[in-house]
Amino acid sequence: MNENYSVIGKSVPKMDGRVKVTGQAKYTGDLKFPNMLVGKILTSPHAHARIISIDTSKAEKLPGVKAVITHRDVPSLKYGISPARWDENIFCIDKVRFVGDKVAAVAALDEETVYRALKLIRVEYEVLPAVFDPVEAIREGAPRIHDEYPMNINTEIHQNFGDVEKAFAEAHHVRTDLFMGQRTYQCPIEPHSAISIWEGGKLTVYSSTQSPHYHQYYIAREFGLKMGDVRVIKTFVGGGFGGKLEPTGLEFAGAALSRITGRPVKMFYDRHEMFAHNRGRHRQIMEVTTGVDKNGKILGLHANFIMDGGAYTSLGIASAYYAGAMLTLTYDFENYKFDMIRAYTNLPACGAQRGHGAPQPRYALEAHLDMVARDLGIDPLELRLRNARQPNTITPNEFKVNSCELTACIEKARELSGWKQKKGNLPSGRGIGLAVGSFVSGAGYPIYRTNLPQAAAIIKVHEDGSAATLYTGATDIGQGSDTVLCQMAAEAMGYFYENMKIVSADTETTPHDFGAYASRQTLMSGSAVKQAGEEVKQQLLEMAGEMMELPPGELDCREGIVFSKYSPEATRTFAEVAREFFVQKGPLVGRGSYTPPKLGGKFKGAPVGTSPAYSFAAQISEVEIDGETGQIDVKEVWDVHDCGMVINPALLRGQVHGALFMGMGESVWEEVVFDKNGRILNGNLGEYRMPTAVDMPKITSELVESYEPAAPWGVKEVGEGATIPTMGCFSNAIYDAMGVRVYSLPLSYEKVWRALKEKKEMESGLKSAAGRIYDKC
């Protein structure tokens, strides 16, 4: 631990640990308000259909039903991530576009009545032809999902940096591989919920959200309210992973129902509805071409992708840009081309899931590079070292990378895993694989165009100095931002973590912050908090200077003690100075805000992927494959991260464990599957197979020394970065074990088994072919 710090760099226990182990922590679904109603949304049973009529009269007559609403009862304003892509309505007006699209909603006295009422709503549909595959969706003659988007093209990207064609022409070796991703789902264990209370012209929404600010912004916009008349309060949130970032529909429907009934309305999704609403990871089809020189130095890269966006934009334009933007971060090359089509299909919309658009393309690139290394006869780890990005460099798509210890990460992972001894020497069926990754520490630009700062914070010292409260819009969804930010506040003030209180993520009482996404809070919210803490400290030292009759510049404060830097015996406690401050001058308050510098280039889509700082990671996994069944037994995984200065090592490791767990699930098991009519076949936690405690291998999480100059105390992200290399690293380990490459995710037992079978058949086929040739001779 760094001696210069008293509070940061330590694994202090989480602020909310105690309330969570005792069951005291209240999540949105745990709250009750007097006179509260229960609401639910009726969704479409068809993947694509015209709405002919909706008859709610029977439902309305059911005793206990207080309101039934459809598109006629709510504003018809479309919403979505950016004005050019606003394509979603609160309730469908003319058409439904996927099984699960929102059609109507009911509020009633209790859950049972709500469900009965939903069944009584008569919707007449004219079923339309539907399309479920992105490649088919963009073919001539495919059913048109949105009138405004010909060929079902939601987003089309063509970026070209340097001269890829020339690089390929000059390359010693050019290779192309095609990979297939899968649709996965965030699956937070807490389902989405929202309680809306419309009272006296003001709307209050308690919500399981990752960004109270976005929800406030969208709700105010939809209902034509002033931002100040909408208050969004985050309760404890049971995990988000991207799915709770954008509006879920529950807050819109709940707000409308509450306005009509004049009562609080609790809305929630059950597990199947969670899957149907979705907004999980896009399935991408990824063609990767690389040209290398004879030493394996990458000369040019072409990423040519198609993604299944589902029925709406959701956060998908960002996902589409991220998919290509982030590929340039880890390796140093100059020529890069990125083509992408995000297609509409009649499936639930996809959005942002941990790592956003990046993990699948990273899988493709890392698996592909292993094949390139094999073609050249170079150790795949050595190939990465030869290409690894160095600090203070700029990517071809104009991201400025300051700190970067990727080389050190790879070297340390090599050492920890025993790569040198193991590579090529493991018994048959056993293999070792490597992949690397990188991620933003906060998006350089907010989701919607605004010049608001990215983050802001206020710290108020209590009147007697016995506590200080941090007010921040930053959003703790379990990752521990409340804890980390309180550590930062205490460090900046010269105070104790134990005496910190926090009020966070309430749009009325806390200053603006964009919330939990793009791994932004440690750096961005942390910057604002540090500034606020320093402002408190400065005022405190001035007061202490008066009390001690010393120049404030001579004073400092640490761990609650104000002291003179020159005569250490002269001290005052933080508390007594703070109290005196209040007596003489009123509240002792510090303020801070953070706006990143202008980042990135000028080309179309240039902002996506910009960040003040990037994390880097190398992962190695060792697997054992059962040649008979294809079963993958993961023996151990090593993650080595460059995430700058670490504020709380225990929480950081927790993020690595969780990210790796998610990456492992997506590597081997997780996939949302649909029938031929677009209905989800495994919309539950039994059949959507996420890893259990018995599936998890031994995980070693290590760090390399690093300091980020653009960040408070040199911090960077960790929460999403560790998901990114995992799928590639498993793919490479499986290949090393068995010599078969599975080109589609998940790398399921069955696919591995099939690949092995094909290999065997091919080999025996070749042998018999060879035998026949021999016979002829």
Add this chain to the structure above:
Amino acid sequence: MEALTDQDGIKRYLVNINVNGDPYTVIVKANTLLVNLLRDQLDLTGTKKGCELGDCGSCTVLLDGKPVNSCTVLAVEADGRGITTIEGVARSEKLDKIQESFVNNAAVQCGYCTPGMILSAKALLARNPKPTEQEVREAISGNLCRCTGYVNIVKAVLEATGD
């Protein structure tokens, strides 16, 4: 079990249960789930709901000492029996060893799986005070956690077995 018929002709049952040492008499329908009785009627919201299908374990409570998914148990089945929910694990101010170990080992992230995990772990340690790592993993394999990769949870349970 005593039954009453309401105005719609639906039978209601009088259920006597003991929750965390306190006796309660409640009226439930035949299809009322134990999890909803606990959460909605007794306001014991520490017991969570993640799926209502018996898949996730976030609704785990101890029924006569045995861990059950309370979303798969009918309230009437609990008549005359003893239930421990997360609210009954700590003895007033003092946390149970397992709870303490969860806090100290950073085994809690979002906390939504935590009550169920702790109760599954508690049941395990009651029947097997010195479990192996594999036994811990098996005991909590019905409790899904999306945040931690189970690493620190397993560590916390194992550490709670120490003296």
